[in-house]
Amino acid sequence: MKHLIDLDDFSIQELDQIVHKAVEIEAHPEAYYGKLSGKILGTLFYEPSTRTQMSFQTAMLKLGGQIIGFDNPQTSSVSKGENLKDTVKVISNYADVIAIRHPSEGAAKAASLVAECPIINAGDGGHLHPTQTLTDLVTLMHEKGHLDHLTIGLCGDLKFGRTVHSLIKAMIHYPGNKFILISTKELTIPDYMKKIILNSNCEYEEISTLEEALPKLDVLYMTRIQRERFESKEEYLKQKDVYRLDTQKMRLAPEDLCILHPLPRVDEIEIAVDDDPRAVYFKQANHGVYARMSLILHILEQNTQTSIKGEIYPEKICSNSRCITQSETYLKRYFYRDKDGVMCCSYCDAHE
Structure with a gap:
């Protein structure tokens, strides 16, 4: 069985296959109804989620499958002290595939070591969020028609932003991509991620203001400042209002800019920006259903094994x-x- 813990688990050919199949499914959904009749998806969500959890559920239902799981660990045996291993070991005997979200970094990898079915990482702390990245790739394919030679601005929480980390790790595989990292010094991208960019021979630039970055961009990836990742409320409040995209700043942006956001939004994008045709984050959320349909189909068709390195x-x-x-x-x-x-x-x- 094959797991999706990190997009590095898939070759670039596999990623392209999943992205193009997602586009095909969205164009012809009726051809895929019932494909997974009799299959069960387990959703183990140790952290709150709206879009990721519901899009996984919708994806499985559209494919004709069924769903089990929890969206609040306090309603499960976790509240009694059950460890991750025991929960995963049991549920993986009930389900054909599991999507897991957990606040601890590396939890999906740990789950994959004991699971009896494929594990999909639906977000592990501030580490990675590969299925959001698949959603992003499908969105960019729809909006731009290609995934190469793009200047991508990533703004906000680049330190704890798992969606940012996963997107960079995917986009470095496509030629000519450049990253503009827009953050405060406190929320700059981790050093290991900078090494990944440099080792891929991609360019990156660090900028502290949206105004300076906007005219240079093909894609702007906005993120919220995540209250749950800070150790104190005071540290969070110092960062939360630094970056805000509004209609005035949008005058600096190219006409063909594509604005993405993994959502939820707090106040980092002004509501009025929603009416700008360059804002595609609600389309992005819709594409996520088809990205996950394609992924689940791909995972359940594989008989290769993912192992832990080291x-x-x-x-x-x-x-x-x-x-x-x-x-x-x-x-x-x-x-x-x-x-x-x-x-x-x-x-x-x-x-x-």
Whole structure:
């Protein structure tokens, strides 16, 4: 069985296949109704979600399948102290595929090590969100017609923004793409992500204002400042209103700009911008259903195996306080070395 923990688990050919099939499904949905009759999707959502959870459910229902799971761990045996391993081990015997969202980074990888069915990462803390990225790729294919030679601005929470990290890791595989990173110094993108960009021979530029970045962009990816990722309310309040896209700033943007946002929006995009044809974030949410339909079909057709990279270091502890290994202490401690020889956690990719 094959899992989707990180888009690196798929070749660029597989990504293209999934994206093009999603476009095909959206054009001809009737041809795919009932394709997964008798199959069951398990949704294990340890964190709140609207679009991701409901789009997975809608995708499975459109394919003729059924759904089990929870959207609040307090209504499950997790509230009694059940660990991640036991929950996944049991539910993976009930379901044909599981989508999991969890606040701890590396949780999806940990789940995949014990699951009896394929695992799809629906977001693990501030680490990755690969199915949102598939949604983004499908949206860009619809709006731009190609995924290469784009200047992509990423604005807001680039430190904890798992959607940003996953999008960069996908777009570096397409030639000619350039990234403009728009954030405060406190929320700048992690060093390991900068290394990934540099090692791919892509260009990136760091800018502190939207006004400076907008005229240069083909795509603007806005993100909210995530209250749940900050250790204190004071730190959050210092950051929350720094970046706001409004109709006045939009005058600086190219006519063919494409504005994406993974949602939910708080106040980083003015409501009036919704009426601008360059704002496609609600279309983006709709494309997410078809992206996930294509993904589920692809995963259930595979018989290849995804393995964990690295080796076990029993005495070593991940330095990332948000890593799943900090709470699920029974997990074997896997670490790998990156291209520069730096030791990294195999679950959350944190550099040691």
